[in-house]
Structure formats: structure tokens, C-alpha cells
Amino acid sequence: MKLIGSYTSPFVRKISVIMLEKGIIFEFVNASPYSDDSHVPHYNPLGKVPALVADDQQIWFDSSIIAEFLELRGDAPALLPADPHQSLHIRQLEKLADGVSDAALVIVREQMRPGNQQSEEVLLRNREKIQRSLDMLESIAAEGKWLNNGQLNLADIATGCMIGYLNFRRVVPNWCVERPALVKLAETLFQRESFARTTPPAA
Numbered sequence: 185m186k187l188i189g190s191y192t193s194p195f196v197r198k199i200s201v202i203m204l205e206k207g208i209i210f211e212f213v214n215a216s217p218y219s220d221d222s223h224v225p226h227y228n229p230l231g232k233v234p235a236l237v238a239d240d241q242q243i244w245f246d247s248s249i250i251a252e253f254l255e256l257r258g259d260a261p262a263l264l265p266a267d268p269h270q271s272l273h274i275r276q277l278e279k280l281a282d283g284v285s286d287a288a289l290v291i292v293r294e295q296m297r298p299g300n301q302q303s304e305e306v307l308l309r310n311r312e313k314i315q316r317s318l319d320m321l322e323s324i325a326a327e328g329k330w331l332n333n334g335q336l337n338l339a340d341i342a343t344g345c346m347i348g349y350l351n352f353r354r355v356v357p358n359w360c361v362e363r364p365a366l367v368k369l370a371e372t373l374f375q376r377e378s379f380a381r382t383t384p385p386a387a
Contacts, residue, residue, distance in 0.1 A: 185210040188224065189233030194285040194349035195247035196234040197382045201341050202251055204378035206259040248278065251338060263338040273330045277339035280317055281346040287313040288346075288355040314356055318363060325365035332369040336376075344373035352384045 187203070187210050189196030203210050217224040217231050227235035228245035235245040236253070244250045255264055264271045287310040294306050321343060325332040331339050347370045350359050360367050373379050 186237040188235040194345040201378040278342040281342035322363040
């Protein structure tokens, strides 16, 4: 299999972590979707990463779809419960963590614009999205049922990659304030080999 993307992307990192945890052998192709000569649109017409070329040459894109494809292969360990309703809880948390990453990406891109062209409304709206979502994730992680329960699942991985991105881009420097359950989860995840091997490159 071939994974196209960059470890600066939390979504690419999520798929890499999943594949490493499952022991799936893959080739990593470093590709930025933002360069003028990017080959990413060849794999995904939306021009987004990650994209995955499977062994049968079928191309999959969108990290949630790729994660589901990898889970359907049946490689251990399972990262979703067998029960469909329980699985839906985990996948909703995956989407919540991914939504935080999306909002953080918007902030990063907005702050790359010249100062006088940046929209304070866009920045504020996305910071509020992040704070609300982190509050919900903290509550769920503290409960320890669907997140942070000691058995790695897809929601844990998505949340860890999202926190890694917040740290990498310094989007919300104080995200950890009064969120001890998320801090504990992040510290535990970052000690795993799969996370250590996919740490974003130093900026």
C-alpha cells in the first residue's frame, strides 16, 4: 500500500498511526497539497491528503473513509467495537476531533495571510469551535468510556493526532488548561511507538 500526504497533517498522521498499530506495511509518499506542482489531485480530485493506494490499486481518500477501509481489512488490533451502535459513538468522537483539526487548519491558513487581510471573525469563530469541542472531549475523556479507557480505539488516535497538531502549530497554546484528562491521554499516546514515529517535523 502507498500513503500519500505529509506528517504535518493530523489526518495523514492518523492513518499512519492506524497502519503502524495494525502492523500494515506501506510506502509513505511525502506530498504537499499546497505546492503548485502537487501530485495530490491525481489521487484525490479535492486536492486533499491523505490518499491511500491499496494493494489492488484502488484509491481511497478522506481520513475517515480510509480508517474505515483499514478496519474492514480485519487486521488486529480492532480499533472499533463490533457492536454498530458502540462503533458509532467512537466514530462520532473521531469526527469531533477531526473537526477541531479542521478548525485549527483554517486558523493556520488565515494567519498566513497578510495581517491586514486576516479576518478576526474567522479566527474567533474557529477558536470558539475548538474550545467548545475540547471541553466536550475533556468531559468524555474524564468519563473514560468511549475515550481514554485504556484500550486504544479510533477516537483516541484522532484525538491524539489533533492535540499533536495543536502543539505543532501552537494554535491554542493554553488548550491543556483545566483539561487534565486530555493531557493524560496525550501523554499516554505520545509514548507509543506509532506516535513517536509520526511526530511532525520541526517547523
